[in-house]
Amino acid sequence: MKLPPENPFSAEPDIETSHPEEFVEQLSCVTDTLPSRINVDPQSVEQGLAKLVLTLIEFIRRLLEKQAVRRMEGEDLSPEQLEDLGLALMKLEAKLQELKTQFGLEDEDLNINLGPVGRLI
């Protein structure tokens, strides 16, 4: 640990880590510090809106999955009901994946930065 200073009130920051590459990699992923906006360019407006809508669908889909898992844990579904519920959610996930591919979106695109509250998903 490097303890600086003859001049402890310096305005120059110390930056210290033993793993710089690892942090550069992680921090370079943080691209959403700039406010994201829907681009009104006619070619990309469709993708911007799709990103917003699919994010909300993904959020709801995850809630449904959690609810299904809770019901499975509660053992209040018959094996047939469990299988049907699982199949339905599996199809929903596959459909969402298909839509993401169609609009050229990756998993990490489906999120909304809510500022101090954090990220939606």
Added chain:
Amino acid sequence: MRLYLYCLAEKLLHLEKSLTGIGGKGVESFDLEGLVVVVSQVEEEIVAATRENILAHDRVVRAAMKDSSPLPFRFGTLVTREGLVSYLAARRNSLVERLAEVRNCVEMSVKIIRTSDPQMESSNQIVPKLDSAGPGTAFLVAKRRALLCEEILSEEAGEIARHLSARVKSVIKREQVTVQPLQKLVIVAAFLIQRDKELEYKREMAAFRQERPELHFLTSGPWPPYTFANIDLEFESHFGVS
């Protein structure tokens, strides 16, 4: 002509004449409505979010930090003089309070990467694979395992955050700790500390690092209190990404 805003301060600053800001423009500070603003006069309506401009913004705020504890504006804040006067007149009391809150303080930053990933093993033990189940049930079992992983990760991340906060509690004034349980970069924390507590804070952080050898740290500071300023709400940032 618009004003590019860098920061607010409580007293007039002695900025070096050679100091340059956004786009190489000169920097001036003056008293307005009883508060000191640090600005550049610019013609542009949008400031490009380039490396040079972002570093220029930080350079000016840090220069102001040499003899004050400024409240930095968000990068890209452009306003007319009339708009600024009206903003300061309306918000003067809360800005004075916030300046008092950061007086003689600096921000210290901590980022933590989690290196171990033991949760998958334990979740597999709790939720065994069901070879005889149909695809729908197997899907739900896999989801249950994934959710269990998330819960374990959240608990681990929360424990790291609590440990960090407890360690520095005695030397900080305020904190903002963001926990990201599902990411490798698990903790992003900012601490507001009195300038004269900097060495003490660094000793506490050194002790914390020793207590948690399994974690990777990036510590930095002192910074202007960007995280605790929060004075950009009334202004939109006007910047473009080139």
